Amino acid sequence: MKINWFPGHMVKTRREIQANLKLVDAVIEIRDARIVRSSKNPEIEKLLGNKPRIILLNKADLAEDRVTRAWKKVLENEQTLVLEVNSMTGKGLNTLKPALQELLKEKLQRNRDRGIVHSQIRAMVVGIPNVGKSSFINKMAKNSIAKVGDRPGVTKNKQWIKTKDDLELLDTPGILWPKFEEETSLNLAFTGAIKDEIMxxxxxxxxxxxxxxxxxxxxxxxxxxxxxxxxxxxxxxxxxxxxxxxxxxxxxxxxxxxxxxxxxxxxxxxxxxxxxxxxxxxxxx
CATH class of the missing domain: 1.10.1580.10 (Conserved Hypothetical Protein Ylqf; Chain: A; domain 2)
Structure with a gap:
């Protein structure tokens, strides 16, 4: 089962991500903890390069703890930290700001050395459709600035959101990639990242x-x-x-x-x- 599906707005989003990377200190990539590999967008991977990154394994309560812990061990490195979260309940999100501060500690220290005591952290939020990006942003902002839906493709336009944790988040629409191999297609379809109507x-x-x-x-x-x-x-x-x-x-x-x-x-x-x-x-x- 191979799927070719690359709507025009996803091409536009890819360009926007690339153009706006210079505006942010780090990237928050949201994946589905049940399908960590399949919910990794290789298009995003290419765009981000060496940008510091937090990977949120969202819906972690729907996946097996032992498997999620194994993924965390595999994915973390000097430029990437991994957090297990649930963006609907907010579980685990209190660890996001400390994780960003740890990831950006050298830059924040340079700012302090220049006399900038209070540094605003700006992060871009990326991910494929229906992994919980809008729910994450709403929970962080403590209101419903971002639209939320249980169908892929609800968020369409770029928007900045200030959170009460003193973070600025740049929301982006979810993007898929041009071709899916069979196993990836099935995993995305099982979890609802691909619309049921086309399956x-x-x-x-x-x-x-x-x-x-x-x-x-x-x-x-x-x-x-x-x-x-x-x-x-x-x-x-x-x-x-x-x-x-x-x-x-x-x-x-x-x-x-x-x-x-x-x-x-x-x-x-x-x-x-x-x-x-x-x-x-x-x-x-």
């Missing part, structure tokens, strides 16, 4: 069952009361449908209904915390 949702649900069967079979059995678990993902999906009453006239499975239900429950963590990606090598970046 075959029934096939997507089938692939999710297939994926969860490898590492989270017990979660599926427990959540849906499955008495038998098959090697065939389609059979498992059909059994889930019957257990949940997703049946149409004649006793046939309502595949669309069970697909919507399954994806909603996965995205809402009704099966418990699930990580779809593990770090494989050092320095994932």
């Amino acid at each position: 075959d949702i029934e096939t997507l649900a089938l692939r999710l069952v297939e994926r969860l069967s490898k590492n989270y079979k017990s979660r599926l059995v427990e959540r849906y009361g499955l008495e038998e678990f098959s090697e065939d993902p389609l059979e498992n999906l059909e059994n889930i449908a019957r257990k949940r009453g997703c049946i149409i006239r004649g006793g046939e499975v309502d595949y669309r209904r069970v697909a919507v239900m399954l994806l909603d429950e996965f995205r809402g963590a009704k099966m418990g915390p699930i990580s779809l990606e593990w770090p494989e090598v050092e320095n994932e970046g």
Whole structure:
């Protein structure tokens, strides 16, 4: 499943990011803790260069703690710090300012040496659609300056936000990249970063069952009361449908209904915390 999708506003956003990097001290990149690799935009990676960066592993409560900790160990280096957060509840966000101060300590010290005691820290917020950028900014600003939506592509224009932590944040629209390989496409679709409208949702649900069967079979059995678990993902999906009453006239499975239900429950963590990606090598970046 390869997807080619690069709307015009995403091209514009890429140019804006590049043009505005000189205005900020650091970049805050938000990723989905469940799909840390797939929610890394290689376009952003190229644009940022050696700019100091904080990676927020957002929705960390939806992922397995042990996996998220492993990602943190792999991703951190001299120019990058990693924080586990939840931008909806605010969990972990109190560590952001100290992390930025640590990351920028040499620059802040140079300012103090020049007599500038109070240095405003400016940071650009970047990330793919639907990873929680607007929720993060709203929580930091303690109001609803930025628009929030559960659909990709809600934020469209650049905007500066002052926070009560004395930070200035430059918001940018979420951007995807021109081509996705199959695994990345599926991970983005599973978590809602790609609009359901452009996917075959029934096939997507089938692939999710297939994926969860490898590492989270017990979660599926427990959540849906499955008495038998098959090697065939389609059979498992059909059994889930019957257990949940997703049946149409004649006793046939309502595949669309069970697909919507399954994806909603996965995205809402009704099966418990699930990580779809593990770090494989050092320095994932």
